[in-house]
Amino acid sequence: MLSVAAPASANSANGAREISLAEALELALEPPVFNTNPGPEYSDKARNYGMVIGMDRTPKGRIWAVWVAGGDSEDGYFVAATSDDNGRTWSKPRLVIDPVEAANGLKRRTLVGVPWTDPLGRLWLFFDQSMGYFDGRGGSWAAICENPDSDNPVWSAPRRIWHGATLNKPVVLSNGEWLLPVSLWTRDWIRSEMKVKPETEKFPGFSELFHDLDDMRMAHWFASSDQGKTWTRRGGVAPEGRRFDEHTLVELKDGRLWMLSRTQDGLVEAFSSDFGETWTEPQPSPVKHVIKGARVFFRRLASGGILLVKLGKIGEQLEKRGQLMAFVSYDEGGTWSKGLMLDERANVTYPDGFQSPDGDIYIIYDRQRAAEREILYARFTEEDLRQGAFKSKQSRAKQLVNKALGPAKKKK
Numbered sequence: 001m002l003s004v005a006a007p008a009s010a011n012s013a014n015g016a017r018e019i020s021l022a023e024a025l026e027l028a029l030e031p032p033v034f035n036t037n038p039g040p041e042y043s044d045k046a047r048n049y050g051m052v053i054g055m056d057r058t059p060k061g062r063i064w065a066v067w068v069a070g071g072d073s074e075d076g077y078f079v080a081a082t083s084d085d086n087g088r089t090w091s092k093p094r095l096v097i098d099p100v101e102a103a104n105g106l107k108r109r110t111l112v113g114v115p116w117t118d119p120l121g122r123l124w125l126f127f128d129q130s131m132g133y134f135d136g137r138g139g140s141w142a143a144i145c146e147n148p149d150s151d152n153p154v155w156s157a158p159r160r161i162w163h164g165a166t167l168n169k170p171v172v173l174s175n176g177e178w179l180l181p182v183s184l185w186t187r188d189w190i191r192s193e194m195k196v197k198p199e200t201e202k203f204p205g206f207s208e209l210f211h212d213l214d215d216m217r218m219a220h221w222f223a224s225s226d227q228g229k230t231w232t233r234r235g236g237v238a239p240e241g242r243r244f245d246e247h248t249l250v251e252l253k254d255g256r257l258w259m260l261s262r263t264q265d266g267l268v269e270a271f272s273s274d275f276g277e278t279w280t281e282p283q284p285s286p287v288k289h290v291i292k293g294a295r296v297f298f299r300r301l302a303s304g305g306i307l308l309v310k311l312g313k314i315g316e317q318l319e320k321r322g323q324l325m326a327f328v329s330y331d332e333g334g335t336w337s338k339g340l341m342l343d344e345r346a347n348v349t350y351p352d353g354f355q356s357p358d359g360d361i362y363i364i365y366d367r368q369r370a371a372e373r374e375i376l377y378a379r380f381t382e383e384d385l386r387q388g389a390f391k392s393k394q395s396r397a398k399q400l401v402n403k404a405l406g407p408a409k410k411k412k
Contacts, residue, residue, distance in 0.1 A: 021206065021209070023102070023103075024102050024106055024131050024135075025131060025135060025137070025206070025209075027102055027108055027131065028108060028129055028130055028131045028135060028137070028138075028139060029139070029160065031141070031157060031158040031159070031160075032097050032098070032099040032100075032108075032110065032129060032158065033097075033100075034095060034096075034097060034143065034155045034158070035095065035096040035097070035098065036094065036095055036152075036153070036155070038079075038092075038093045038094070038095070038096040042069070042079060042093050042096050042098075043092070043093070044092075044402065044403065044404055044405045044406075045405045045406060046406050047069040047070075047079070047373075047404040047405070047406050048069075048370075048373065048404050048406035048407060048408055048409060049068070049069050049070055049071045049072075049369060049370055049373055049404060049409075050067055050068070050069065050366055050369055050373040050374060050375050050402065050403070050404045051067060051068040051072055051076075051350065051366050051369045052067050052068075052349075052350040052351075052352060052364055052365055052366040052375060053066040053067050053068060053078065053112075053113050053114060053115070053352070054066055054113075054114040054115050054116075054169070054352035054353075054364065055115065055352060055353055055354065055362060055364040055377065055401075056115045056116055056117045056123065056169075056354050057117060057354050057356055057362070058117055058121070058123055058148040058149050059117070059121040059148075059149065060149035061084070061086070061149075061356075062082050062083070062084050062148060062149045063082060063083045063084075063086070063087055063362070064080060064081075064082050064115050064123060064148065065080065065081050065082070065083070065090070065364055065375065065377075065401050065402070066078055066079070066080045066095075066113070066114075066115050066125065067079055067080075067366065067375050067401075067402065068110075068111060069404065070098075070109075071370070071409070072111065072369070073109070073133055074107035074109050074132045074133045074191075075107060075109065076109045076110060076111040077096065077097060077098035077099070077109065077110050078095070078096065078097040078098075078110050078113065078125075078127060079093045079095070079096055079402075080093065080094060080095035080096075080115075080125075081093055081094060081401070081402060082094060083401075086379075087362065087377055087379060087399060087401070090401055090402060094153075095153075095155075097110045097127055098110070099129060102131070106131060106132065107131070107132055108129065108130070108131055109129070109130060109132070109133070110127050110128060110129055111128060111130070111133075111165075112127070112128040112165035112166065112167050113125065113126045113127035113128060113165070113166060113167070114126050114166060114167060114168055114169050114352060116169045116170055117148075117354075118170075118178075118227070118228065119172060119227075120227060122144050122145065122146055122148070123144070123145040123148035123153075124142055124143070124144055124145075124170075124228070125142065125143050125144075125145070125155070126140065126141070126142050126166040126180075127141050127142075127143075127158075128140055128141065128164070128165035128166070129141060131206070132191055132206070133189065133191050134185055134189040134190050134191070135190065135206045135209070135210075136187065136190045136206045136207075136209050136210035136213070137163045137209075137210050137213060138163055138164050138165050138184070138185065139160050139162070139163055139164070139165075140160070140161045140162055140163070140164050140165055140166045140182050141158045141159065141160050141161065142158065142159060142161055142166075142228075143155045143156050143157070143158040143159075144156045144228075161180070161182070161222065161231050162182055162220075162222065162231070162233070163182075163184050163213065163216075164182045164183050164184035164185070164220065165182070165183055165184075165185070166180060166181055166182050166183075167181070167183070167244075167245075167246050167295060168181050168246065168247065168248040168295070168297075168352070169248075169299075169352070171248075171249055171250070171251065173251055173257075173275060174251060174255070175275065176225070177223050177224065177225050177275065178223065178224045178225075178227070178228060179221050179222070179223055179234070179249070179257075179275075179276055180221065180222040180223075180224070180231060181219065181220070181221060181245075181247045181248060181249075182220045182221070182222050182233075183218075183219055183220065183244060183245035183246070183247065184213060184216055184217045184218065184220065185217065185244065185245075186217050186242065187207075187214065187217070190206055190207045191206075191207075217238065218236045218237060218238035218242070218245075219236050219237050219238070219239070219242070219245035219247040219259075219261050220233055220234075220235070220236035221233075221234050221235055221236060221249075221276040222234065223275070223276065234275070234276045234277055235272065235276045235277045235278055235279060236279070237259070237261065237270050237279045237282050239261055239263050239268045239270075239282035240263065240282075241263040241264035241265055242261065242262070242263050242264075243262050243263055243264050243292060243293050244262055244293075245261050245262060246261065246262040246293070246294075246295045246296075247259055247260065247261040247262070248260055248261075248296065248297075248298045249298070250298055250299065250300050250306055250333075251300070252332050252333075253304075253332060254332075255273065256271050256272065256273050257271065257272040257273075257275065257276055258271055258333065259271070259272070259279070260285060260287070260296060260298055261282065262289075262293035262294065262295070263293055264291075264292055264293065265284070265291070265293075266284065266285070266288060266289045266290065266291065266293060266317055267284070267285040267287055267288070267289045267293070267296070268282040268283060268284055268285055269282065269283060269284075269285040269287075270282045270283070286314075286315070287308065287310070287314055287333075288312065288313075288314065288315050288316050288317040288318075289310050289311055289312065289317065289318070290311045290312065290317070290318040290319070290320070290321055291317065291318070291319055291320075294311060294321055294349050294350065295349070295350045295351065295352075296308065296309060296310045296351065297309035297310075297351040297352055297353055297363060299355070301328070301355055301361075301382065302355060302359065303359075303382060304330070305328045305329060305330050305382065306328065306329045306330075306332065306333060307326065307327070307328055307355075307361065307385075308326070308327045308328075308329070308336065309324065309325070309326045309327075309342070309351040309353070309363055310324075310325060310327075310351075311323055311324060311325070311348075311349065312325065313325065313339055314327060314336045314339070320346065320347075321346070321347050321348070321349045322344070322345060322346040322347060322348060322349075323341065323343075323344055323348075324341075324342040324343045324348045324349070324351060324363075324365055325339040325340060325341050325342060326339065326340045326342055326361075326363065326378075326380070326385060327339050327340070327385070328382065328385040328386065337385055337386055337388060338388045339388055340380060340384055340385050340387075340388050340389065340390070341388075342363060342365070342378040342380075342397055343365070343367070343376065343378070343397065343398055345367065346368075347367060347368045347369070347371075348365055348366070348367045348376075349365060349366060350365055350366055351363050351364065351365045352364055352365075353377075359381060359382060360379055360380070360381055360394065360395075361379070361380055361381065361382070361385075362377055362378070362379050363377060363378050363380075364376070364377040364401065365377070365378075370408070370409070371408075372403070373403055373404035373405075374400060374402075374403050375400070375401040375402040375403070376398055376399060376400055376401060377399050377401055378396070378397045378398070378399065379394065379395055379396050379399070380392065380395045380397075381394075381395060
């Protein structure tokens with residue numbers, strides 16, 4: 001059996017014991033605890049990082065916002081807050097997912113996920129879990145809240161759907177099925193060494209494990225025909241130069257599925273005519289984005305138009321992240337509106353959101369994750385999209401959800 005000893009200093013100082021790789025990986029298969037009463041260690045003053053996960057609205061109008069604290073690293077964990085007044089004010093953190101570490105201090109983290117209100121009014125929280133930054137397998141998990149508008153929301157026991165991670169919301173298809181994006185990352189994201197306590201000590205990572213999954217390292221789609229009780233892999237694609245995938249799709253009026261996915265060179269697209277079982281060969285999308293890629297938000301609006309939130313203009317390939325813009329298309333992506341600038345500043349990225357029953361659109365994103373550490377949102381209407389300007393009375397840009405205020409991490 002492969003085994004790795006905890007550093008001697010860790011054994012003597014912390015009482016840690018020798019731990020095998022098998023034991024460490026088994027911990028990644030155990031569900032984390034949902035902390036619904038976070039203490040001061042999770043307050044704004046204690047946190048020093050902010051990366052968006054997403055937001056959604058529940059049946060009675062509560063908005064849930066979720067983001068990552070700790071870092072885009074093995075220290076990452078989830079924080080969630082709510083608003084009961086359409087985003088004007090926000091609660092303190094009311095949910096934290098911060099998995100415990102292994103006996104020798106090896107980190108277990110939660111870094112990728114998304115909240116989603118399903119057609120039954122239940123709030124889902126998809127999240128991943130891995131030992132270290134990426135152990136080669138990861139795991140896409142989900143928990144459901146049946147009473148998300150309650151003073152005391154109750155979450156189901158988390159269950160593991162498969163390996164990998166889910167970043168974008170599921171899509172409800174015209175045949176009633178739900179499709180869930182799941183990405184199993186490439187091997188180059190496996191760290192060759194893992195930090196343990198004390199942080200000056202390290203032990204070899206998981207770089208030689210899980211070769212049996214190598215043929216499955218791609219952007220997958222999992223289908224459910226029983227409202228999320230079970231999920232079954234349907235199909236997937238593995239574009240050249242793929243980078244985290246972060247794939248999402250819209251069902252077109254002709255029945256095809258149009259998928260956008262992230263690569264080193266920007267967005268690629270693929271199409272499926274059989275509800276996701278088979279896909280065309282991925283090709284560079286005419287929708288440009290940013291070099292090395294980033295998440296986009298891509299959804300069908302109630303009007304029938306398609307909403308796209310990305311960085312820069314439709315045909316503009318940016319060198320760096322910034323210029324968050326929203327577009328609408330009424331001809332199935334053939335042409336797009338001139339664009340509504342949500343935030344022109346640098347390092348604004350990772351949009352997610354929803355359309356409320358009154359038609360207003362809410363988009364959450366982050367700004368300067370390790371410096372400003374801001375979680376922000378914009379609210380606008382479809383008419384604002386068409387005009388390319390915030391014209392509606394209730395529309396507003398650059399609204400603060402949360403700002404971490406803890407001391408910045410020291411650079412190593």
